Amino acid sequence: xxxxxxxxxxxxxxxxxxxxxxxxxxxxxxxxxxxxxxxxxxxxxxxxxxxxxxxxxxxxxxxxxxxxxxxxxxxxxxxxxxxxxxxxxxxxxxxxxxxxxxxxxxxxxxxxxxxxxxxxxxxxxxxxxxxxxxxxxxxxxxxxxxxxxxxxxxxxxxxxxxxxxxxxxxxxxxxxxxxxxxxxxxxxxxxxxxxxxxxxxxxxxxxxxxxxxxxxxxxxxxxxxxxxxxxxxxxxxxxxxxxxxxxxxxxxxxxxxxxxxxxxxxxxxxxxxxxxxxxxxxxxxxxxxxxxxxxxxxxxxxxxxxxxxxxxxxxxxxxxxxxxxxxxxxxxxxxxxxxxxxxxxxxxxxxxxxxxxxxxxxxxxxxxxxxxxxxxxxxxxxxxxxxxxxxxxxxxxxxxxxxxxxxxxxxxxxx
Numbered sequence: 331x332x333x334x335x336x337x338x339x340x341x342x343x344x345x346x347x348x349x350x351x352x353x354x355x356x357x358x359x360x361x362x363x364x365x366x367x368x369x370x371x372x373x374x375x376x377x378x379x380x381x382x383x384x385x386x387x388x389x390x391x392x393x394x395x396x397x398x399x400x401x402x403x404x405x406x407x408x409x410x411x412x413x414x415x416x417x418x419x420x421x422x423x424x425x426x427x428x429x430x431x432x433x434x435x436x437x438x439x440x441x442x443x444x445x446x447x448x449x450x451x452x453x454x455x456x457x458x459x460x461x462x463x464x465x466x467x468x469x470x471x472x473x474x475x476x477x478x479x480x481x482x483x484x485x486x487x488x489x490x491x492x493x494x495x496x497x498x499x500x501x502x503x504x505x506x507x508x509x510x511x512x513x514x515x516x517x518x519x520x521x522x523x524x525x526x527x528x529x530x531x532x533x534x535x536x537x538x539x540x541x542x543x544x545x546x547x548x549x550x551x552x553x554x555x556x557x558x559x560x561x562x563x564x565x566x567x568x569x570x571x572x573x574x575x576x577x578x579x580x581x582x583x584x585x586x587x588x589x590x591x592x593x594x595x596x597x598x599x600x601x602x603x604x605x606x607x608x609x610x611x612x613x614x615x616x617x618x619x620x621x622x623x624x625x626x627x628x629x630x631x632x633x634x635x636x637x638x639x640x641x642x643x644x645x646x647x648x649x650x651x652x653x654x655x656x657x658x659x660x661x662x663x664x665x666x667x668x669x670x671x672x673x674x675x676x677x678x679x680x681x682x683x684x685x686x687x688x689x690x691x692x693x694x695x696x697x698x699x700x701x702x703x704x705x706x707x708x709x710x711x712x713x714x715x716x717x718x719x720x721x722x723x724x725x726x727x728x729x730x731x732x733x734x735x736x737x738x739x740x741x742x743x744x745x
Contacts, residue, residue: 353411353426353452353453353454353455354411354413354415354424354425354426354454354455354456355413355415355454355455355713355723356415356455356457356721357677357684357713357714357721357723358451358452358453358454358455358472359453359455359470359472359506360636360638360677360679361451361638361677362450362451362453362475362476362504362527363451363452363453363454363474363475363476363504364451364452364453365450365451365675366430366448366449366450366451366452366475367430368390368391368431368448368449368450369389369390369391370387370388370389370390370405370407370431370705370731370733371407371409371430371692371705371706371707371729371730371731372387372665372667372692372694372705372707372731372733373389373390373391374690374692374707374709374729375647375667375668375669375690375691375692375693375705375706375707375708375709375729376645376647376648376649376667376668376669376690376692377645377646377647377668377669377670377671377688377689377690378617378643378645378647378669378671378688378690379603379605379615379616379617379645379646379647379648379669380392380551380553380601380603380617380645381549381550381551381603381604381605381615381617382549382605382613382615382648382649383395383398383537383549383551384398385398385399385400385401386399386400386401386403386733386735387403387405387435387733387735388403388405388433388434388435388444388446388733390431390433390444390446390448391553391601392494392535392536392537392551392552392553392601393444393482393483393484393494393495393496393533393534393535393553394484394492394493394494394535394536394537394551394553395484395492395494395535395537395551396435396437396442396443396444396482396483396484396492396494397440397441397442397484397485397486397487397492397493397494397537398442398484398486398492398537399435399436399437399442399444399484400437401437401735401736402434402435402436402437402735402736403434403435403733403734403735403736404433404434404732404733404734404735404736405431405432405433405434405435405731405732405733405734406429406431406432406433406731406732407429407430407431407432407705407729407730407731408427408428408429408430408729408730408731409427409428409430409727409728409729409730410425410426410427410727410728410729411425411426411427411725411726411727411728412424412425412725412726413425413426413723413724413725413726414723414724414725415721415722415723416716416721416722416724417716417719417720417721417722418716418719424456426454428449428452430448430449430729431446431447431448431449432446432447433445433446433447433448434446440485440486441483441484441485441486442483442484442485443481443482443483444480444481444482444483445479445480445481445482446479446480447477447478447479447480448477448478448480449475449476449477449478450475450476450477450478450500450502451475451476451502452474452475453472453473453474453475453504453505453506454472454473454475455470455471455472456469456470456471457469457470457471458470465512465513465514466510466511466512466513467510467511467512467513468508468509468510468511469508469509469511470506470507470508471506471507471508472504472505472506472507473505474502474503474504474505475502475504476500476501476502476527477500477501477502478498478499478500478501478531479498479499479501480496480497480498480499481496481497481498482494482495482496482497482533483495484535484537490538490539490540491536491537491538492536492537492538493534493535493536493537494534494535494536494537495532495533495534495535496532496533496534496535497530497531497532498530498531498532498533499528499529499530500527500528500529500530500531500560500596501527501528502526502527502528503524503525503526503527504524504525504527505522505523505524506522506523506524507520507521507522507523508520508521509571509573509579511573516572517570517571517572517582518570518571518572518573519568519569519570519571520567520568520569520570520571520579521566521567521568521569522566522567522569523564523565523566523567523589524564524565524566525562525563525564525565526562526563526564526565527560527561527562527563527594528560528561529558529559529560529561529594529596530558531555531558531596532555532556532558533553533554533555534553534554535551535552535553535554536550536551536552536553537549537550537551538550538551542606545608546606546607546608547606547607547608547609548604548605548606549604549605549606549607549613549615550603550604551601551602551603551604551617552600552601552602552603553600553601554598554599554600554601555598555599555600556598557595557596557597557598557622558595558596559593559594559595559596560593560594560595560596561591561593561594562591562592562593562594563591564589564590564591564592565586565589566586566587566588566589567584567585567586567587568584568585568587569581569582569583569584569585570582570583570584597621597622597623598621598622599619599620599621599622600619600620600621601617601618601619602617602618603615603616603617603618603645604616605648607648610651610654611650611651611654612648612649612650612651613648613649614646614647614648615646615647615648616644616645616646617643617644617645617646618642618643618644618645619642619643619645620640620641620642620643621640621641621642621676622640623638623639623640623641623676635679635680636677636678636679637677637678638676638677638678639676639678640676641673641674641675641676642673642674643671643672643673643674644671644672644673645669645670645671646669646670646671647667647668647669647670647690648667648668648669649665649666649667649668649694650665650666651663651664651665651666652664660696663696664693664694664695664696665693665694665703666691666692666693666694667690667691667692667693667694667707668690668691668692669689669690669691670687670688670689670690671686671687671688671689671690672685672686672687673685673686673687673688679718679720680718680719680720681718682715682717682718682720684713684714684715684720685713685714686711686712686713686714687711687712687713688709688710688711688712689709689710689711690707690708690709690710691707691708692705692706692707692708692729693705693706702732702733702734702735703732703733703734704730704731704732704733705729705730705731705732705733706728706729706730707727707728707729707730707731708726708727708728708729709725709726709727709729710724710725710726710727711724711725711727712724712725713725
């Protein structure tokens with residue numbers, strides 16, 4: 331069974347590294363695109379809370395939690411999103427889906443390891459801007475994003491305190507295309523810009539827990555990612571094209587534009603959180619994250635009318651289990667999760683701050699033998715504003731993950 335699962339994992343690795351349009355937001359044009367949530371469905375269902383960890387699940391947000399891992403854990407998550415985009419004049423709905431993460435965690439006593447792949451950011455939009463009075467139309471499209479392959483380790487210094495480190499290789503590309511169409515003119519103008527990015531990032535973490543009394547447990551967690559540099563390979567192209575049926579583009583004349591390769595600074599990030607609860611019964615916690623202002627001037631094209639400032643996020647969430655050991659009621663063994671979050675993304679457009687709000691809930695469903703769980707999550711939220719000609723997005727995300735725990739390195743007495 332273990333061999334089959336490993337084969338599935340490596341197949342999924344090859345799938346997720348192919349291009350995916352994980353978003354349909356025009357705000358993904360800016361910076362590196364929309365930042366994706368870099369945790370599991372279980373965490374996301376609690377408002378994105380990443381401080382909670384246990385001995386049978388992989389925590390993708392804090393590498394120190396791996397020091398508490400006691401069973402080999404496999405996890406894979408998928409999601410689908412529906413987004414209603416509106417301004418003062420019109421509205422439109424778009425849908426997207428993606429494979430969000432996959433990871434394997436392996437305990438070896440006080441030391442635990444994990445490896446896997448998690449998207450870092452996503453770009454995906456398709457916008458038509460038509461000025462009927464001037465007889466001019468613009469079509470903007472974009473796709474791409476960053477992925478990160480990671481190897482993490484956590485060590486339990488004592489029963490209360492664990493530390494950890496995460497090393498990641500980031501890779502991907504961002505592609506943007508704009509087409510100018512003039513009424514009465516046969517040919518159109520097209521500009522394509524592409525930035526290929528790659529580089530390493532590092533994260534250090536701390537995880538602390540202790541029993542305050544026989545029923546109440548305190549948890550504290552923190553992790554920090556220093557500012558790092560990514561290499562960018564920029565390419566640009568100008569072309570004269572003829573638009574055919576169903577938007578088919580026939581190139582008439584094409585010219586490459588020299589774009590120097592540059593370095594790109596990925597800002598630092600710090601998360602701190604704490605909470606209290608009763609093990610295998612309930613938990614409630616809060617978390618704060620701050621991220622430095624990004625400098626996104628090194629992409630292959632200019633970003634006008636936008637500025638980037640320090641970003642911050644606030645999360646509150648938890649879970650409740652009616653009766654973890656119930657033998658008679660399946661519903662009593664279900665994990666009920668919920669949470670909310672507020673995100674100041676750091677992106678400012680036309681003098682407006684682009685903020686994000688989300689409220690989530692989820693279910694952890696016991697499934698099959700051992701400690702297998704199917705986790706369902708749902709999130710409703712809002713991004714942006716209709717002020718100053720901007721777009722407000724109302725989104726609904728549905729998420730599902732499979733979490734399987736098993737024992738490795740055990741000698742079998744009987745075959």
